[in-house]
Amino acid sequence: MHDTKDEPPSESVRRKNTKKSAVGAPTKPVAGTSAPELVSGTDIELLPEWRQLLREQMKLKRYSDRALSIAVGLNAAAVNEWFRKNKTPSLASLRLVARELQVSAEIFVKPNSPLPTDADAEWGGATVGTPSKKSHTPPLASKTLTYAKVLGYLRAGAWQESGVQELEELIHVPSIPHPEYAGLKQYAWRVEGTSMNRVVKAGSYVIGVAFADMPRRIQHRDLVVCQRRDHDRYEYTLKRVAITDVGIRLDPESDDPAWQDPVWLSSGETGGIEVEATHLIIGTFSFLV
Numbered sequence: 001m002h003d004t005k006d007e008p009p010s011e012s013v014r015r016k017n018t019k020k021s022a023v024g025a026p027t028k029p030v031a032g033t034s035a036p037e038l039v040s041g042t043d044i045e046l047l048p049e050w051r052q053l054l055r056e057q058m059k060l061k062r063y064s065d066r067a068l069s070i071a072v073g074l075n076a077a078a079v080n081e082w083f084r085k086n087k088t089p090s091l092a093s094l095r096l097v098a099r100e101l102q103v104s105a106e107i108f109v110k111p112n113s114p115l116p117t118d119a120d121a122e123w124g125g126a127t128v129g130t131p132s133k134k135s136h137t138p139p140l141a142s143k144t145l146t147y148a149k150v151l152g153y154l155r156a157g158a159w160q161e162s163g164v165q166e167l168e169e170l171i172h173v174p175s176i177p178h179p180e181y182a183g184l185k186q187y188a189w190r191v192e193g194t195s196m197n198r199v200v201k202a203g204s205y206v207i208g209v210a211f212a213d214m215p216r217r218i219q220h221r222d223l224v225v226c227q228r229r230d231h232d233r234y235e236y237t238l239k240r241v242a243i244t245d246v247g248i249r250l251d252p253e254s255d256d257p258a259w260q261d262p263v264w265l266s267s268g269e270t271g272g273i274e275v276e277a278t279h280l281i282i283g284t285f286s287f288l289v
Contacts, residue, residue, distance in 0.1 A: 040090045045113040051083055053108060057101045070212045070278055072096040073151035073187050075227060075234045091115070096149075148175045148186035148207050154225065156195035156237040156252065156259055173205050176283040184209045187279060189225065189236070195252045195259035196238040199223065204286040206238060208279035218248065218265075218277050225279040226250050228263065239263070241277070250277065 037046045047053065058068060065080035074093060081087045089097065095115075098105035106115055150171045173188040188207045191200045200206055208225055211218065218224065222241040227234060239250035239262075248265035266275045 037088050039094060039109070040088045042091055043113070044091065044115065045110045046088065046108055047110055050108040054097070055083070057103055061101055063101070067212055068097065068100065070210050071185070072100045073149060075229065076276065076278070077229070146175045148173045148188040150188045150190070150205070152236070153190045153192050154206070154236050154238045155192040156235070171205075173207065173285050176207055178282050181209050181214070181282055184213050186282075188285065191238060193259075194256040195254050196240075198253040198255060199240070200238065200284055201286070204284055206281045207283045207285060208281040210279050211277065216280070218280075219243070222277075223281040224250070224277040225281065226263065227276045227278050229274040229276075238281070239277075248277075250275070 037048075037050070038044060039046060058064075063071070065083065066076050069076050069079045072093075073096065078089075078093065079097070082089060094105050094108060098108070109115060150173055171188075171190070175186040186207055186209055188205045191204050191206055192202055194202065206223075206225075218241055220241060220243040224239055224241055226237050226239040228237075240253050242249040242251055242262075249262045250265060251262045252259045254260065263275050265277060266273075
C-alpha cells in the first residue's frame with residue numbers, strides 16, 4: 001500500500017486552502033501604523049495629529065493645560081492627561097474645549113467621522129425663547145439673556161473618573177448679572193445630596209466663576225466648589241471656607257449627621273488626596289415646578 005502521509009498537497013489543493021484562509025483570517029495592521037484614536041465612548045475618529053493641533057490653538061490663546069481644563073469645567077488635570085497619558089476626550093469635553101478656543105471641534109476629527117449635527121444644542125444653540133426637546137430653557141424672549149454653562153453635579157461622596165460630569169437632560173440656567181464679576185464666564189452645577197442643605201437644597205443649581213479667571217483670592221466665608229483628587233478619581237462638592245491659623249478649612253453646612261467632617265485645602269498631596277477650591281459661588285437658581 002502506498003503511504004501518502006509525507007507527500008505535499010497538490011497545487012490545486014494548496015490554492016484552495018490559501019483562498020479559504022485569506023477570507024477567514026483577520027486583517028492585520030500594516031507595519032509602522034497604529035490603531036486609530038476615537039473620541040471616548042464614540043466611533044468618531046480623531047486625526048492622528050489632533051494633539052498637535054490642540055496644542056497650537058492653546059498657544060495662540062495663551063492657555064496652559066491646567067488653565068484650559070478649569071476654564072471649561074473639567075478637572076484640573078484632564079487636558080494634561082490627554083497629552084501625557086494618551087487619553088482621549090469625550091465628545092462633551094471636545095466640544096467644551098473647542099468652544100473655549102473659539103474653533104470648530106471638527107478640526108480635530110477626520111472628515112469621514114463628522115460630529116453629530118446637533119453639537120450646538122448642548123449650550124442652547126436654538127433661538128432664546130424656543131425650548132428644545134428635553135430642555136428646561138425658560139420661555140423668555142430677551143435678547144440679552146445669557147446662560148451659565150451647566151457642568152454637572154456636586155455631591156459629597158460621589159467619586160468618578162476624570163472628565164465632564166454629564167447630566168441626563170439639557171438644562172439651561174440663566175447667568176447672574178453681577179457687577180463685581182462682569183465679563184467673567186459663569187458655570188452652574190446641580191446640587192445633590194444633603195452635605196450643604198442648610199445653604200442649598202438638593203435639586204437647586206449653584207452658579208459660580210473660576211478662581212483662575214480673576215485676581216481675587218479665596219476669602220473667609222466664601223462658598224466654593226471643592227475638587228478632591230485621589231489618583232484618577234475625583235469628587236466635586238460644595239463647601240464653606242474657614243480661614244484658620246493652621247490652614248484653610250472647607251466645611252459642610254448640613255443637618256445630616258453623615259456630613260459633618262471638614263476637609264482641608266492642600267497645595268500638594270495630603271494623605272494621597274489633593275484638595276482644591278476651583279470656583280467661587282455667586283448665586284443660586286431653582287425651577288418653580
